[in-house]
Amino acid sequence: MTVGIRDVARAAGVSTATVSRALGRGPVSEALRAQVEAAVRATGYRPNLSARRLRSQSAQTIGLIVADIRNPFFTAVSRAVEDAAFASGMRVILCNTDEDPAREAMYLRLMEEERVTGVIFAPTEGTAAALRDDPLRFPVVLIDRAGPPGTHDSIVLDNPEAGAALVDHLVGQGYTRIGGLFGSTSSTARERRAGYEAAIARHGLAPCVRTIPPNAGAAEAEAGRWLGQADRPDALVVSNGLILMGALRAARGLGLALPGDLALAGFDNEPWTDLVEPGLTVVEQPVAEIGAQAMRLLFERIENPDQPVRKLMLSGRLIPRGSTGRR
Numbered sequence: 001m002t003v004g005i006r007d008v009a010r011a012a013g014v015s016t017a018t019v020s021r022a023l024g025r026g027p028v029s030e031a032l033r034a035q036v037e038a039a040v041r042a043t044g045y046r047p048n049l050s051a052r053r054l055r056s057q058s059a060q061t062i063g064l065i066v067a068d069i070r071n072p073f074f075t076a077v078s079r080a081v082e083d084a085a086f087a088s089g090m091r092v093i094l095c096n097t098d099e100d101p102a103r104e105a106m107y108l109r110l111m112e113e114e115r116v117t118g119v120i121f122a123p124t125e126g127t128a129a130a131l132r133d134d135p136l137r138f139p140v141v142l143i144d145r146a147g148p149p150g151t152h153d154s155i156v157l158d159n160p161e162a163g164a165a166l167v168d169h170l171v172g173q174g175y176t177r178i179g180g181l182f183g184s185t186s187s188t189a190r191e192r193r194a195g196y197e198a199a200i201a202r203h204g205l206a207p208c209v210r211t212i213p214p215n216a217g218a219a220e221a222e223a224g225r226w227l228g229q230a231d232r233p234d235a236l237v238v239s240n241g242l243i244l245m246g247a248l249r250a251a252r253g254l255g256l257a258l259p260g261d262l263a264l265a266g267f268d269n270e271p272w273t274d275l276v277e278p279g280l281t282v283v284e285q286p287v288a289e290i291g292a293q294a295m296r297l298l299f300e301r302i303e304n305p306d307q308p309v310r311k312l313m314l315s316g317r318l319i320p321r322g323s324t325g326r327r
Helices: 005-012 016-023 030-043 049-056 072-087 101-113 125-130 159-172 187-202 216-227 241-253 271-275 287-303
Strands: 061-066 091-096 118-121 140-143 153-157 178-183 209-212 235-238 263-267 281-284 311-314 317-319
Touching (some): 005 016, 005 030, 016 030, 016 287, 061 072, 061 101, 072 287, 091 101, 101 125, 118 287, 125 187, 153 287, 159 178, 159 235, 159 263, 159 317, 178 216, 178 241, 209 216, 235 241, 241 263
Parallel strands (some): 061 091, 061 118, 153 311, 178 235, 235 263, 263 281
Antiparallel strands (some): 281 317
């Protein structure tokens, strides 16, 4: 009599999906893995791996589509996703879109052609909205950008809170002319701008915002024009690590001292933000947790496709440094 995976699941008292995850080094507890392995020994089950792959029509591969691999945030999240996938015996296909909807569409088609197990995706706002009316053939978890409510599982930072925290910190340090430089393509930048504007209004100050493509070159050019004006802001909040780098270059190019001439604060606690003098104030994102939780949500969605859509919102950590020293 041939012993199958259902026999193992019955002996272990778990679902067949749990047996597959345990045998494939998926995300299950060590106690549950030991329980499944004991059932395998008791039943004499011998998995046919090649047949399993043919039946599933899946490459046991995770697709990871990020907006800009040059952004240190996405580099760190990619590493966390790859670590979790490797621990689960899965491969990762990494794609970079440069915030281009056409490239996003191309890579989503590629994922269907490759019959990936699931996808972790950081979409532009337009693509995220389109996902509601154009369902994909594989599970998707959105990172950094949530998309329309109720469409896909997602993991995001509490962006309004983080944007407001930077303004509150600057006001506490004595700054009143606080400008905001935000990316133009993602819900993340829009939400951080909303937090900035809410805090500015709460403190009775006047908002001053400019939007740019979310990269260092655009930030350096725009910040150079802005900070070269006589009525420049005395403090600047920016919406990602690449914009922070560009704004710093612009300030250096104009000979502005931090914080004597300009206070500068932004996002992502990368090593360089602590190494440049006098150190840059940032909101640190829990990148390792974002990557690990994305994989967890994806595996749970694969095992239970009909469960309610979930949105995890994580908090950042404000790290004050010399760039926002008291006026």
